[in-house]
Amino acid sequence: MRVLTVVGARPQFIKAAVVSQALQGAGISEEIVHTGQHYDANMSAVFFEELDIPAPSHNLKVGSGSHATQTGAMMVGLESFMSSREGPDWVLVYGDTNSTIAAAIVASKMGLPVAHVEAGLRSFNLRMPEEVNRIVTDRLSTMLFCPTQTAVEHLAKEGMWNGVHMSGDVMLDATRTYSLRAADRNPLKSITSLDKDSFYLGTIHRAQNTDNPARLAAIIKAFSNLDAPIILPLHPRTRSKLDLSAIGSRVQIIEPVSYLSMLTLITSSIKVLTDSGGLQKEAIWLGKPCVTLRDETEWTETLSRGWNHTTGADTDAILSAVGTSPEGEAPRFGEAPAGSASSEIVRLLSG
Ligand code: UD1
Numbered sequence: 001m002r003v004l005t006v007v008g009a010r011p012q013f014i015k016a017a018v019v020s021q022a023l024q025g026a027g028i029s030e031e032i033v034h035t036g037q038h039y040d041a042n043m044s045a046v047f048f049e050e051l052d053i054p055a056p057s058h059n060l061k062v063g064s065g066s067h068a069t070q071t072g073a074m075m076v077g078l079e080s081f082m083s084s085r086e087g088p089d090w091v092l093v094y095g096d097t098n099s100t101i102a103a104a105i106v107a108s109k110m111g112l113p114v115a116h117v118e119a120g121l122r123s124f125n126l127r128m129p130e131e132v133n134r135i136v137t138d139r140l141s142t143m144l145f146c147p148t149q150t151a152v153e154h155l156a157k158e159g160m161w162n163g164v165h166m167s168g169d170v171m172l173d174a175t176r177t178y179s180l181r182a183a184d185r186n187p188l189k190s191i192t193s194l195d196k197d198s199f200y201l202g203t204i205h206r207a208q209n210t211d212n213p214a215r216l217a218a219i220i221k222a223f224s225n226l227d228a229p230i231i232l233p234l235h236p237r238t239r240s241k242l243d244l245s246a247i248g249s250r251v252q253i254i255e256p257v258s259y260l261s262m263l264t265l266i267t268s269s270i271k272v273l274t275d276s277g278g279l280q281k282e283a284i285w286l287g288k289p290c291v292t293l294r295d296e297t298e299w300t301e302t303l304s305r306g307w308n309h310t311t312g313a314d315t316d317a318i319l320s321a322v323g324t325s326p327e328g329e330a331p332r333f334g335e336a337p338a339g340s341a342s343s344e345i346v347r348l349l350s351g
Helices: 010-025 045-050 067-083 098-109 129-140 149-157 170-185 213-224 259-268 277-285 300-306 315-322 341-350
Strands: 002-007 029-034 090-094 114-117 143-146 164-166 200-203 230-233 251-254 272-274 290-292 308-310
Touching: 002 010, 002 098, 010 029, 010 045, 010 090, 010 170, 010 277, 010 341, 045 259, 067 098, 090 098, 098 114, 098 129, 114 129, 114 341, 143 149, 143 341, 149 164, 170 259, 170 277, 170 341, 213 251, 213 315, 230 259, 259 277, 272 277, 277 290, 277 300, 277 308, 290 315, 300 308
Parallel strands: 002 029, 002 090, 090 114, 114 143, 143 164, 200 230, 200 272, 230 251, 272 290, 290 308
Antiparallel strands: none
């Protein structure tokens, strides 16, 4: 069996790392194509090095652009690449980025079966580009690997049953695999001079927040009024929208960090404040409460017992949620039916 994996953005490298290892373990040949959506060394190369992901055989070097420019350039590059090769048994795509939808459209029009890891996620907010990417990719996929039963139910409501599998969440595999290494290889003192449990951890990168000055200002105002400093590894999109000189010293801006460093920061923080999808889950799996800087979350399981709160970009709501403690144990979600999600995915692909 031959698998062609298409990745392009930071969270996809993390998900692909654990599935690649499982494919290798099963003796399945995998070729990786990088669209070049993320290209800075600290947004791309560091993940391949640190997570031992096989080097991509091809990088389309698409880079930044509007949605149409970026997705269109990826489609042209992927069509040319796929036409130059014998068709793989599966084209494997991850998540909800422009790289995901570009690969799904090209492969399906070339008659190549698409397998979608992280299928069935819905925010029910069509103004999110990621929601459009999810819906189209799911519709075009032959095999749909859902991280949770909620995701399976979303697909059923849209009339999709064939090829739908509750595989468990590959991000849980990654969190488990790499958090063991993180403390040794990327200790807190290599990232910040702040002590464990003395800071919050924040991230902001969603277009709804970064491209709306009022929302971004309200989030930064909340960050500046926390009862402890907040470390903010800043995505380039957000950096380009902020006047860094106007931000107080309690908000400690650092460059984007590697995955192992991120895991160290999560486990060392008081709480996590984020508009990321993956970080919400990682926080809770690692026992840290989360405040989600969005109006909704796809990961509704995280909201259980007050472990996660959606606050939008409302300064008072953010500060109030930060002051609230969860009740009871952290919710459990994303477990595979047996073994790990990545081994389950490889088993299903091989079937
Ligand atoms: C993308 C995904 C989002 C995912 C996120 C993870 C889409 C629509 N969105 O958002 O679902 O959660 O990746 O980070 O695909 N930039 C750089 N250097 C880089 C990469 C990006 O400077 O290495 C800048 C560029 O100015 C670019 C902007 O960041 O225009 C946004 O990048 P883009 O690839 O459009 O989407 P993300 O915001 O990263």
